[in-house]
Amino acid sequence: xxxxxxxxxxxxxxxxxxxxxxxxxxxxxxxxxxxxxxxxxxxxxxxxxxxxxxxxxxxxxxxxxxxxxxxxxxxxxxxxxxxxxxxxxxxxxxxxxxxxxxxxxxxxxxxxxxxxxxxxxxxxxxxxxxxxxxxxxxxxxxxxxxxxxxxxxxxxxxxxxxxxxxxxxxxxxxxxxxxxxxxxxxxxxx
Numbered sequence: 001x002x003x004x005x006x007x008x009x010x011x012x013x014x015x016x017x018x019x020x021x022x023x024x025x026x027x028x029x030x031x032x033x034x035x036x037x038x039x040x041x042x043x044x045x046x047x048x049x050x051x052x053x054x055x056x057x058x059x060x061x062x063x064x065x066x067x068x069x070x071x072x073x074x075x076x077x078x079x080x081x082x083x084x085x086x087x088x089x090x091x092x093x094x095x096x097x098x099x100x101x102x103x104x105x106x107x108x109x110x111x112x113x114x115x116x117x118x119x120x121x122x123x124x125x126x127x128x129x130x131x132x133x134x135x136x137x138x139x140x141x142x143x144x145x146x147x148x149x150x151x152x153x154x155x156x157x158x159x160x161x162x163x164x165x166x167x168x169x170x171x172x173x174x175x176x177x178x179x180x181x182x183x184x185x186x187x188x189x190x
Contacts, residue, residue, distance in 0.1 A: 001025070004062035004105075006047055006096065007069030009035030011162060011170040012110065016066060027060045029069065035168045047092040057099045065100050067093060068110045070140070077136035085139055093143035094150065101151035113160045115141040126158075 001024045007013040008028030014036045017028050021040055030037045031046050045052045047069045056062075069092070071077045071085045093109065100107040114137035116124050132138040147154050163174045180187045 001063045002061060003027075004056060004060060004065045005029065006065070006067045007072075007110075008037045008040075008042060009033045009168070009170075010068055010072060011166045011172055012159075013068045014167040014170065016068065020066075027056065027062070029056075031069070033169045035170065047096070048087055050092075050095050053092075053095065054099060057103045057105070061103065062105050064106045064108065065096060066108045066110070067096055070110070070143075071136065074114070074134040074136040077134070077139065082135065085135065086142075089136075089139035090142045090146060094146035097147045097150040097154070100153065104153070107147060107151075107154040109143065109147055109154060109156045111140045111144055111156050111158045112137055113158045115144070115158060 003020050003024050003026045005013055005016050005020065005026060005028040007030075008017050009030035013028065013030075017026065017036055017040050020026050026040055028037045028040050028042045029045055029047065030042060031044070034044070043056060045056070047053060069088070071080060071088050077085045097107055099105075113124075114134060115130050115132045117129050117131035117133075130141060132141050144156050147156065161174070162172050164172070165175050165178070166172055177187050177189070
């Protein structure tokens, strides 16, 4: 299959590159950091460059788009101007959904479990009430809505915190906690 991966140099994206390059033709997109994209068929492009993204659809002709590019956590979203976060997490997601619809590509969208109400104290179900408690979570939920309004050939994955070690420049809470414990330093839990 031909798979276009947005956010290919991110924490999850680099692992997607490794996994999907086995047996599939991938094109992986990165913006600020190259990560392991340099080892694969890749493109340096902002997902806000709609003409550039459209050109990729026309030339590469993906069958599946794994949309992992985003302002990817609450802390980062809070440190950036809201209109930039909205443009990346909502407008760019809508544009990619429109291109998937136009080119008959399935879209796999990486969202977040933070779209759910966090006060329930028990395991949530997929259809539990959606009450995002941060601007980041709200923007990811709005991305979901834009996809649902655009077409019906999609899968939305509401992922929780990733566990494991980031590659190259990427880290996550687990990785930071591990490094702090190794250095015998205080650990702040999520």
